[in-house]
Each structure stands twice: as C-alpha cells, then as structure tokens.
Amino acid sequence: MSTESSRDDFIIAIRSAFLKKGNRQKFSLFTLLIISILVLSLEYFKTGPVNQFRSITKDIIFRGSYVVSSPFKYIKDKYYLFQDHMSMYEEFSVLRDKDLDLNSLRKEVDFYKSENALLKKLIEERDLFSKDYMLTKILLDKQSPYLKSLIINKGQKNGVKLGSAVKDRLYYIGKVVNVNFLSSRVLLANDLNSKIPIIIEPSGINAILSGNGNDEYAELEYLPKDNEIKENEIVYTSGSDGTIPASIPVGKIIIQDNKKYVKFYSNLNQLNYVQVNK
Amino acid sequence: MARGDIKFYQFLLNSFPIILLFFFALTGYSLTFQIFKINISFNFIHLIVFYWVLRKPEMLGYGLIFFAGVINDVVQNLPIGVSSINYLLLCVIASFFRTRTLVPNLIYDWILLFIALLIVSSIHFTVLAIFFDGNIRYGTLMSSAFFSFLIYPVVAKLFNQIYLLGLKQENVE
Numbered sequence: 001m002s003t004e005s006s007r008d009d010f011i012i013a014i015r016s017a018f019l020k021k022g023n024r025q026k027f028s029l030f031t032l033l034i035i036s037i038l039v040l041s042l043e044y045f046k047t048g049p050v051n052q053f054r055s056i057t058k059d060i061i062f063r064g065s066y067v068v069s070s071p072f073k074y075i076k077d078k079y080y081l082f083q084d085h086m087s088m089y090e091e092f093s094v095l096r097d098k099d100l101d102l103n104s105l106r107k108e109v110d111f112y113k114s115e116n117a118l119l120k121k122l123i124e125e126r127d128l129f130s131k132d133y134m135l136t137k138i139l140l141d142k143q144s145p146y147l148k149s150l151i152i153n154k155g156q157k158n159g160v161k162l163g164s165a166v167k168d169r170l171y172y173i174g175k176v177v178n179v180n181f182l183s184s185r186v187l188l189a190n191d192l193n194s195k196i197p198i199i200i201e202p203s204g205i206n207a208i209l210s211g212n213g214n215d216e217y218a219e220l221e222y223l224p225k226d227n228e229i230k231e232n233e234i235v236y237t238s239g240s241d242g243t244i245p246a247s248i249p250v251g252k253i254i255i256q257d258n259k260k261y262v263k264f265y266s267n268l269n270q271l272n273y274v275q276v277n278k
Numbered sequence: 279m280a281r282g283d284i285k286f287y288q289f290l291l292n293s294f295p296i297i298l299l300f301f302f303a304l305t306g307y308s309l310t311f312q313i314f315k316i317n318i319s320f321n322f323i324h325l326i327v328f329y330w331v332l333r334k335p336e337m338l339g340y341g342l343i344f345f346a347g348v349i350n351d352v353v354q355n356l357p358i359g360v361s362s363i364n365y366l367l368l369c370v371i372a373s374f375f376r377t378r379t380l381v382p383n384l385i386y387d388w389i390l391l392f393i394a395l396l397i398v399s400s401i402h403f404t405v406l407a408i409f410f411d412g413n414i415r416y417g418t419l420m421s422s423a424f425f426s427f428l429i430y431p432v433v434a435k436l437f438n439q440i441y442l443l444g445l446k447q448e449n450v451e
Contacts, residue, residue, distance in 0.1 A: 009378075017374035025340055029373065032344045033366050039348070040359030043410070054358065061304075061352040068304040140353070144308050144319060146418060147354055178355065185355055192415060213317070213418070 055156070055180040062151050062183045066139040073141070080270050133167060133275035134158065139183060143269065148191040148211065152274065155180045163243035164277040168266040172196075172237050172248040173274065184276075188268050189250065190218050198250060198262075199238040203229055206238055209250060215268055217254060217261040231255050235262045245277060284447075291444035295330040295338045295437075299323060303346040306353040308422070317418065321426045323350065324398070325433045327365050328391055331372040333382065334441060340369060357410050364398045371397065384431060391430050395423040 018030040042050050140151035154160050156179050164176045166186045174194065178185035187194050194211035198220075208221040223229070233253045239246025251264040290297075301307075302322045310319040323346065330338040347362030354361070371394040379386065399419050406414050 013374050013377040016377050017370050025335070027339075027341050027344075029340055029366055029370050032340050033363065033370075036344065036347070036359045036362040036366060038359075040357060040363065040405075043357040043359070057348075057358075058352050061349050065304045065306075065349075065353055068301065072305065072307075142306055142353065142355075144306065144310055144354075146414060149355055213415075 052181075058178075058180045059155070059182045062139055062180070066151075069140060077272075132278050134160075134278055135273055136160075136276050137273055138271055141269075141271065143215070146192070146213075148188040148194075148213065148215075148268065149177075150174070150186040150188065150271065150274065152184050152186055152276065153182070154276065155182045155184050157181055159278055160184045160276055161278075165237070165244045165248060166277070167248060167275045168271055169275075170249060171265040172244070172250045173264070173266050173268060173271070175244060176276065186274065186276075189264065190214055190268055194218075195221070196244060196250075197238045197240040198235050199246075200229055200253065201234050201236060203227070203233060205229060206240070209235065209262055217251070217263045220260050220262060223260065229253055229260055288444070288447045291440065291447055292337065294440050294444070295326055295334075296342055299326050299338065299342065299346045300349070302326070303349040304353065306350065317421065318425050319422045320429060321422050322433075323361075323365065324368060324395060324423075324426055325391075325430055326437075327368050328372050328394060328430075329387075329434055329437050331369045332376055332387060333437075335373065335376070337441075340366065343369060356406070360402065360405055360410075363405070364402050367401060368394055368398050384434060387434065388427070388430055392427050395427055399423045 018033075019028050021028050042054075045051060134154065136152040136154045138150050139153050142149050142151070150166075152160075152166075160176055160179050162176055162179050165172060166174045166176060172189065174186045174188040174191075175196070176184050177187040188211070189196060189209060190211040190213065192211055192213055194209075196209045197206065198209045199206050205224060205227055207223045210219045210221045212219050231253055235250045235252065237244050237246055237248045237250060249265060251262040254261050254263045308319040308321065310317065312318065327338070327343055331343075343365045344362045347360075347365045348358055350356070350361040351358045371390070375387075375390050403414060403416055403419055
C-alpha cells in the first residue's frame with residue numbers, strides 16, 4: 001500500500017515538474033524541452049533559409065555580447081597595459097645588456113629578403129607580406145577551457161571564407177570556422193579541436209599541430225619516432241590541407257621532459273586586431 | 279530615496295536573477311584560472327538556474343532560461359539548443375525536488391545539485407559526442423561541474439541575501 005502511494009507521489013511530482021506551469025510561467029518545461037530538441041535538430045541544415053536565419057541570429061547575439069563584454073574588455077586591456085608598463089624597465093635592461101649589432105643585422109635581413117623574394121618567385125609561392133589579408137577587429141575574445149576562439153567583425157558580406165587562415169601580424173593564430181553575414185568565428189590554434197598541418201624547419205619534418213587548451217604552447221602529433229628536432233627550430237604552416245597557405249610562421253619548438261611542444265609567437269590573450277586571408 | 283529610485287531599486291532586485299543569467303550567457307564568463315596546472319572554471323549559469331528554480335521559480339521564467347541557453351550556445355560555439363536542453367533538465371530536477379521537499383535545507387540542495395550536475399554534464403557530453411562529433415574533454419567538463427558544485431553554498435547564501443533584500447523592499451512598500 002505504502003509502496004504504491006509513494007510511487008504515485010513520485011509520478012505526480014514528475015508530472016508536476018514537467019507539465020505544470022508555475023506562477024508567472026508562460027511555458028511548461030515539457031513544451032520548452034520539445035522546442036529545444038526541435039531547434040537542435042535544425043543544426044543539421046547547413047544551407048538554405050534555416051542557415052540564413054541562424055546566421056542573422058548569431059550576428060545579433062554577437063553584437064549584444066560585444067556591448068555587454070566591452071567594459072570587461074576595457075579593464076582587461078588596461079590590466080595588460082599596466083603589466084607591460086611595469087615590466088618595461090626590466091625589458092630595457094635586458095636589451096641594453098645584449099650586444100646587438102643592429103646595422104649588420106639589418107643588412108643581413110635585407111639580403112635574406114631579396115634572396116627570399118627571388119626564390120619565392122621561382123617556386124611561385126604566395127608572398128607572406130602580400131595584401132591578400134584584410135584587417136579585422138575582434139568583437140569577442142572567448143577563452144575558456146573548452147573553447148579558444150575569437151569573433152571578428154567581418155563576415156560573408158566582406159568576403160570572409162570558411163577555412164581562411166588568420167594571422168596576428170606575421171604569425172598564424174587560427175582559422176575561420178564559422179562565417180555569418182556580418183561576423184565570423186576564428187578557432188585559435190590552441191583550441192582542443194584545432195589540428196593544422198605544419199612543417200618544422202630546418203629539419204623539414206611534417207607533423208600536425210594540435211591545440212591542448214594551453215595559451216602559450218600546443219602539442220605535436222604524428223612526429224616521426226626518431227626525429228632530431230632541436231629546441232628553437234621554427235614551425236611553419238605546411239599548407240598540405242589545401243586551405244591554409246604554406247609558410248606562415250606559427251611558433252618555435254620547446255622541449256620539456258623530452259616532449260616537444262610549439263610555443264606560439266603570438267600572445268593569443270592580447271589580440272585586438274587580426275588579419276584574415278581573403 | 280525618491281519614489282522613482284525606489285522603484286528602480288526594486289526592479290533591480292526583482293530582475294537580479296534574469297540580469298545575472300543573461301550577463302553570463304552573453305559574456306560566457308567562467309572565471310577561469312589555473313592552480314598547480316589545474317584549470318579551474320565555474321558554470322555560473324547552472325548555479326543560477328538551479329538556485330532560483332528551486333527556491334523562487336516565479337523570479338526566473340523557463341522561457342528566459344531557454345533563451346539564455348540559445349545565447350550561450352551561440353557565444354560558446356555549440357550546436358544551438360544543447361545548452362537549452364541542459365538548463366531545462368536542470369529545471370526539471372530542481373522543480374521535481376521542490377515538489378518533494380517540505381523544509382528547504384542547503385545541504386540537501388547541495389547534494390542534489392551534485393547529482394543534477396552529473397546528469398546534465400553527462401547528457402551534454404553524450405549529445406555532443408554522439409550527434410555532433412564535438413571534441414570535448416570529459417575531464418574538463420566534469421572538473422567545471424565539480425568546482426561549480428563546490429562554490430554552491432557561497433552562491434546560494436549570496437542569492438538568499440539578495441532575495442531577502444527584495445522581500446524587505448516589497449514590505450517597505
């Protein structure tokens with residue numbers, strides 16, 4: 001008898017939780033759950049009006065999010081500025097103590113530049129300093145353990161394409177993974193889902209750079225077992241996926257506990273403007 | 279205080295859970311930091327939804343929770359609808375528990391939150407892994423759920439104080 005009544009109570013409580021509209025509630029949880037499942041199933045439509053509607057919705061939400069986040073972004077920028085200011089003297093001392101013969105270095109760079117231009121012309125390689133990149137502003141900087149991405153203020157309307165490479169100055173930082181009408185999402189190279197083909201120079205070893213959620217370095221996958229990669233070797237995009245242009249510098253090799261990592265050249269936390277490949 | 283100011287103050291207190299919910303949904307803020315190479319982050323939306331649905335459901339509409347989920351999905355680059363399902367399931371658990379309890383008790387709430395977070399995080403992971411091929415680390419997801427669970431008593435006390443302030447203001451009126 002008591003088992004039956006407790007089972008009835010349980011069923012009543014479940015029914016009440018799902019179906020009862022409380023005070024000032026317009027929808028029952030059951031209705032909203034069904035709507036959520038329907039909305040989720042629309043994710044399978046990647047083209048057509050559903051996709052357009054989704055794109056517009058995302059644009060509106062990103063703008064709203066930009067407005068709400070702007071005071072915090074301002075505080076964050078000021079914090080980094082303050083940090084830079086505090087470390088200025090230290091950096092100055094380090095630079096002063098270094099024996100930098102800038103004139104001879106500049107001449108050397110000029111020589112390499114002209115030699116590089118000639119060689120690139122020879123192999124018809126894309127110029128790193130070319131104007132094929134458009135400058136975009138970062139609307140949102142979403143960095144959590146699950147997601148390392150940026151929202152930029154240019155989209156389909158400005159000619160941003162899915163899979164385009166994104167650079168901070170000269171350095172590769174990620175690629176476009178989602179294009180809306182007025183905004184796009186850039187997946188940073190340190191995101192868990194980021195996998196990019198790279199080449200390590202001068203050893204010429206190909207591998208996959210895999211994000212691990214760390215802000216400073218990423219891991220290397222599919223490295224040959226007996227490689228002789230040394231610290232400070234430079235990592236470039238290899239372009240073998242056909243979407244990201246080759247020879248964009250990403251970072252340099254660091255070795256910790258006999259494991260090789262790639263330390264990014266860019267500080268992925270302090271980006272305000274980035275360049276997107278057209 | 280002028281009458282207009284009082285009304286505004288009361289409006290702020292009454293809308294506090296909604297403002298907070300949409301703030302976290304729009305910014306995706308999770309207070310991430312590292313201690314001993316452990317990433318610590320909190321899912322504040324789960325705590326907000328759970329507390330207010332359990333204690334004062336009339337202050338936070340289910341429809342608004344659904345919209346907060348949609349916004350969160352867009353900001354976090356998740357398939358639209360996943361977070362809504364999670365938040366609504368959390369509402370179901372909280373609502374079920376509300377109908378079954380007579381005297382509110384923080385410890386019971388806390389234990390129930392742990393179970394609720396385990397269920398919701400597992401469903402979140404399962405949906406992403408099976409239907410959307412998402413590369414999401416179960417450990418990271420669970421650690422976020424665990425740290426959110428740990429801070430619940432503090433958050434609940436704070437929310438309770440804010441609710442009492444609102445109640446006091448209503449009684450003054």
